[in-house]
Amino acid sequence: MTVDRQTELEAGREAPPENIAARNRLVIGLLLVSAFVVILNETIMAVALPRLMADLEISASLAQWLSTAFMLTMAVVIPVTGYLLQRLNTRPVFILAMSLFSLGTLVSAVSPGFPTLVLGRIVQASGTAIMMPLLMTTVMHLVPPETRGKTMGNISIVISVAPAIGPTISGLILSVLDWRWMFLLVLPIALGALGLGAWKIRNVTEPSRAPIDIPSVPLAALGFGSFVYGLSGLGEAAVAPQAVSPSIPLAFGAVVIVLFVLRQRALQRQDRALLDMRTLAIPAFTLPAVMMAILMMSMFGVFILLPIFLQNVLKLTTLQTGLLLLPGGLIMGLCAPKVGSLYDAHGPRPLVVPGALLFSALMWGLTFIHAGTPVWLLLAAHVVLSIGLALMFTPLFTAGLGSLPPALYSHGSAMIGTTQQVAGAAGTALFVAIMTMQAAAAAGAGAMPADATAAGIRAAFLCGAVISIGALATAFFIRKPETSGDAPHPSH
Numbered sequence: 001m002t003v004d005r006q007t008e009l010e011a012g013r014e015a016p017p018e019n020i021a022a023r024n025r026l027v028i029g030l031l032l033v034s035a036f037v038v039i040l041n042e043t044i045m046a047v048a049l050p051r052l053m054a055d056l057e058i059s060a061s062l063a064q065w066l067s068t069a070f071m072l073t074m075a076v077v078i079p080v081t082g083y084l085l086q087r088l089n090t091r092p093v094f095i096l097a098m099s100l101f102s103l104g105t106l107v108s109a110v111s112p113g114f115p116t117l118v119l120g121r122i123v124q125a126s127g128t129a130i131m132m133p134l135l136m137t138t139v140m141h142l143v144p145p146e147t148r149g150k151t152m153g154n155i156s157i158v159i160s161v162a163p164a165i166g167p168t169i170s171g172l173i174l175s176v177l178d179w180r181w182m183f184l185l186v187l188p189i190a191l192g193a194l195g196l197g198a199w200k201i202r203n204v205t206e207p208s209r210a211p212i213d214i215p216s217v218p219l220a221a222l223g224f225g226s227f228v229y230g231l232s233g234l235g236e237a238a239v240a241p242q243a244v245s246p247s248i249p250l251a252f253g254a255v256v257i258v259l260f261v262l263r264q265r266a267l268q269r270q271d272r273a274l275l276d277m278r279t280l281a282i283p284a285f286t287l288p289a290v291m292m293a294i295l296m297m298s299m300f301g302v303f304i305l306l307p308i309f310l311q312n313v314l315k316l317t318t319l320q321t322g323l324l325l326l327p328g329g330l331i332m333g334l335c336a337p338k339v340g341s342l343y344d345a346h347g348p349r350p351l352v353v354p355g356a357l358l359f360s361a362l363m364w365g366l367t368f369i370h371a372g373t374p375v376w377l378l379l380a381a382h383v384v385l386s387i388g389l390a391l392m393f394t395p396l397f398t399a400g401l402g403s404l405p406p407a408l409y410s411h412g413s414a415m416i417g418t419t420q421q422v423a424g425a426a427g428t429a430l431f432v433a434i435m436t437m438q439a440a441a442a443a444g445a446g447a448m449p450a451d452a453t454a455a456g457i458r459a460a461f462l463c464g465a466v467i468s469i470g471a472l473a474t475a476f477f478i479r480k481p482e483t484s485g486d487a488p489h490p491s492h
Helices: 003-014 017-040 049-055 065-087 090-109 114-142 145-174 186-200 216-239 247-270 277-281 283-312 318-346 349-368 375-402 406-444 449-475
Strands: none
Touching (some): 017 090, 049 283, 065 406, 090 114, 090 186, 114 375, 145 318, 145 375, 216 247, 216 406, 283 349, 283 375, 283 406, 283 449, 406 449
């Protein structure tokens, strides 16, 4: 019996079951609302990038670091959350997460230029990175296996809808206000969530002694940071000579990531790993994690490039761009709870396979867009793409985490979060690099600026379409755990 389960039983002898159920619903509800606020900022920069490129006089490859640095920071910090969730109680971890997010929002709001704005985004991401594993781990401990799909559907609203409506909100703000208001308007909401959570959230897990391996933290930062920096450098190298070839940080990052993985495998024998690799020894967890990584690569590339296409090629305003992306986000929110209920009743495969088919078909369809593409067609494509993603997120999260033993819940949440963010950051950098290189080649051949940009974006979407085939192939092997949450602990 785990410490957390023992704590729950002891609490059950002290309070009526209905009081514990109400407490658990309150904790999960507050975590969901707070997570929605922090995740919203992951893509709030998407529509703002063209404006920021003009106001701050920076290139597209440099501007994308406002999104890439956010995701990359999450990838570096999320592994540490496995340690935090084992060592600290629910309430102090929540306060730490929302405090960091609020501080980062304040720094971004008052930043005088690009470097300070990136710093603010990094601090924001540090808080966001803690919030999502805290939410998922808490749900896995508090919600019984037979109803996890419905609860994970609510989490999918946070994970999918919040990033989807980020561009809409930023478009609305930028249509009437300066870009700093994207942060000034969020700050009081974040502070309110921090105050309410500090007042209402109660501890629902029991901390245990879990030593942290200090060398693992810089290994993760250097490895993932160098790798994504190398990908970003590919775009810059296409338009201007670079002092350092992008292949150098790419190779260095790959080597350090290998060293990080080897160290975790050695440390897990003493249960001291920062990111426990034994989660990957369970195929029912690994396949959903791989599929989510593939989806994140393509999805965040679309979130970055589609607004650039709408504004720089079709000449839509930021408000029009944000409104065009709104229906897809709302549909994802409407679908998520129903998808969770269908998962509880039928398992993941009847949902994931059709979702992967829709996703891949739409990615291939985006490879044909051009300067004359009707706006309504892009609206329809984004809606169908959102439906495909909604069919996949909840089943993948629920099946993946449900296949783990309770002792690995926090590490499983951290592993999924890390792979998602690294894949999202890599996908963003890769898509922008391909767009930059192809657009430069088209411009060199005499194409008009709008046509050159369209050619670059088509090439990037072609890369995403090829990647989507991997998600489609993986979808046929996703299955529901036979006894969710009771999986045997893998051997060392």
